[in-house]
Amino acid sequence: MDNRQILIDSLPQGELRESNYTLATTKAPQPENGQVLCRTLAIAIEAGSRAGLQGSASYAGAPKSGIVMNGHAAARVVASYDPAYKEGDLVTCPAGWQDYSVHEARALTRIEGSGDPARYLSALGNSGLTAYFGLFNVGQPQAGETLLVSAAAGAVGHFVGQMGRIAGMKTVGVAGSDEKCARLVSELKFNGAINYKDGGFRANLKEVTPDGVDLYFDNTGGDVLGSALFRMNENGRIVCCGVVSQYDTSNPAPGPKGVPGLLVNKRLRMQGFLVFDHIKQYSQARSEIAGWLDSGELIAWQDEFDGLESAPRALVDLLAGGNTGKRIVRVAE
Amino acid sequence: MDNRQILIDSLPQGELRESNYTLATTKAPQPENGQVLCRTLAIAIEAGSRAGLQGSASYAGAPKSGIVMNGHAAARVVASYDPAYKEGDLVTCPAGWQDYSVHEARALTRIEGSGDPARYLSALGNSGLTAYFGLFNVGQPQAGETLLVSAAAGAVGHFVGQMGRIAGMKTVGVAGSDEKCARLVSELKFNGAINYKDGGFRANLKEVTPDGVDLYFDNTGGDVLGSALFRMNENGRIVCCGVVSQYDTSNPAPGPKGVPGLLVNKRLRMQGFLVFDHIKQYSQARSEIAGWLDSGELIAWQDEFDGLESAPRALVDLLAGGNTGKRIVRVAE
Numbered sequence A, B: 001m002d003n004r005q006i007l008i009d010s011l012p013q014g015e016l017r018e019s020n021y022t023l024a025t026t027k028a029p030q031p032e033n034g035q036v037l038c039r040t041l042a043i044a045i046e047a048g049s050r051a052g053l054q055g056s057a058s059y060a061g062a063p064k065s066g067i068v069m070n071g072h073a074a075a076r077v078v079a080s081y082d083p084a085y086k087e088g089d090l091v092t093c094p095a096g097w098q099d100y101s102v103h104e105a106r107a108l109t110r111i112e113g114s115g116d117p118a119r120y121l122s123a124l125g126n127s128g129l130t131a132y133f134g135l136f137n138v139g140q141p142q143a144g145e146t147l148l149v150s151a152a153a154g155a156v157g158h159f160v161g162q163m164g165r166i167a168g169m170k171t172v173g174v175a176g177s178d179e180k181c182a183r184l185v186s187e188l189k190f191n192g193a194i195n196y197k198d199g200g201f202r203a204n205l206k207e208v209t210p211d212g213v214d215l216y217f218d219n220t221g222g223d224v225l226g227s228a229l230f231r232m233n234e235n236g237r238i239v240c241c242g243v244v245s246q247y248d249t250s251n252p253a254p255g256p257k258g259v260p261g262l263l264v265n266k267r268l269r270m271q272g273f274l275v276f277d278h279i280k281q282y283s284q285a286r287s288e289i290a291g292w293l294d295s296g297e298l299i300a301w302q303d304e305f306d307g308l309e310s311a312p313r314a315l316v317d318l319l320a321g322g323n324t325g326k327r328i329v330r331v332a333e
Helices: A046-053 A119-121 A124-141 A157-166 A178-186 A200-209 A222-231 A261-265 A276-294 A308-319 B047-053 B115-123 B126-139 B157-166 B178-186 B201-207 B223-233 B259-264 B277-296 B308-317
Strands: A002-008 A019-029 A036-045 A074-078 A088-091 A100-104 A146-149 A169-174 A192-195 A213-219 A234-242 A269-272 A302-306 A326-330 B001-007 B021-027 B037-045 B073-078 B090-093 B100-104 B145-147 B170-175 B192-195 B213-218 B232-240 B268-273 B302-306 B326-330
Touching: A002 A308, A036 A088, A036 A119, A036 A308, A046 A308, A074 A100, A074 A119, A088 A119, A119 A326, A124 A157, A124 A213, A124 A234, A157 A169, A157 A213, A157 A276, A169 A178, A169 B090, A178 A192, A192 A200, A192 A234, A200 A222, A200 B157, A213 A222, A222 A234, A261 B268, A269 B259, A302 A308, A308 A326, B001 B178, B001 B308, B021 B308, B037 B090, B037 B115, B037 B308, B047 B308, B073 B100, B073 B115, B090 B115, B100 B259, B115 B326, B126 B157, B126 B213, B126 B232, B126 B277, B145 B157, B157 B170, B157 B213, B157 B277, B157 B326, B170 B178, B213 B223, B223 B232, B302 B308, B308 B326
Parallel strands: A146 A169, A146 A213, A169 A192, A213 A234, A234 A269, A302 A326, B145 B170, B145 B213, B170 B192, B213 B232, B232 B268, B302 B326
Antiparallel strands: A002 A019, A036 A074, A036 A100, A036 A326, A074 A088, A269 B268, B001 B021, B037 B073, B037 B100, B037 B326, B073 B090
């Protein structure tokens, strides 16, 4: 059984390019006792995986070339040598960008219920869970407060704003195009949305947050974070979720000027988190999110590419801000 | 009755100089009903008061020239038109840099017990209370953890390190001279202390914190904060207390590169605070601190100048790192 794989051919110097990847074909791996062979159905394309290609320290581990690009996938069990799974079961797994992969059974997450398995890469997967735990566990929202979200049309951001609305907050999104901003308001019911590429960004931000910002969910770092610091109210919270502005570079920019001065004067709390730290609450969170999806309170945007070979293009484009919602590459039916 | 006053003559361009101040003599003010006339005995010299001379926003309020320089003082009541105070009572008050000042009675804090009233400007005043609330309320120390403190020989820092030891932590200080570092270890029982002016600072910091840093009490911002971020352990806390590195300039430096990237990867919490937010606990904190002073567990360093006219020199020198412990200007017996 042939296994197509997308390998990291070279580490990027500066921006990531499709030419940093190469397509290879090998034989599908053979599972051993306690292991499961999985057929990749859909791959989640995530900005964070760019960090694994960085020379500096990162939670994705040390960079290497000549290995399969990492990525989370929805998959179908093709052969199981563990009693917990049988052929045909649907799971998520750290498959990487390839057709087939072998895993210890304990590394798999079972996909519950019917419907598109790719929702376990989006609203019921890391993106939805990251939004949920960052907003509720770290941000501690209060009804009536103003929530600001950066990369608000992104995989995590579009959920954060909607969950903030569900929590009774006024919600304002920052995105990279006028079209995304319009859709955030019309389709996802954000109270406001502004384009950070607009020259009048700071003034626009002030206008759209007349009561200041109580909770800022930061997906970007960089200039948007710097501007948000100046709009924060006293005792505000900044949830640090990711640093999109810094992923696609070998030379991170300096931090914002307001750190630590504005943190002191405004008594701000700025806190980073990773979704994995909240694993004990995944099941409870998934069932709450599933309820919101069923009732239509929460809308999941999926932004799809077709075919394994499109994955490098899908990531390069995502890093340039091309996605609206969760980017998925469909690999097989 | 003559009242000598030190006025802000001009706002500093760049570093503060003694020539930004001028000495004037007027008549002592006359209290009205509900007010109290106070004779200044000692003035607390504080880096934060430099921020009031900045063009940018600051909790010390908008900058002005031609007014009395602000400052907290220990004082003796000379005349009282309020039943709560009588002549001879000792108080602290926002006197400013002058011999006499008038206050609403509710703006005064009564000095309890006997002994040097200046201790209410130091261990039992804002410096000691800032150390106490920043460490215990914001930092939430755990026995066995490593505490790093910047400006560790400063008014707040020298208390933070000692309180950390009392809480069972390993304590490491950062200071601006080898002599200060030696005294932190020999006199105040810090486990280690390093000089940030030493060229090998990052390497020295690593050596003196072999288990990493769990709690960093930041009094400086700037490069020391940047270096500390790289030594933080997962789930570490950074207490943002002040920004000494940025007070004496009109052009604040960019923030550290690790913000927000390292906050995410290490799940750090970075939190600013002001001592005033904890006013309901002042009395309980003062009695605990007084107990530590009495038992000798806590040592208060006082660094004194003599005479009202020395106040500008005392502040300029403090901003250049000249103080060891709390700087006090003695004005009268």
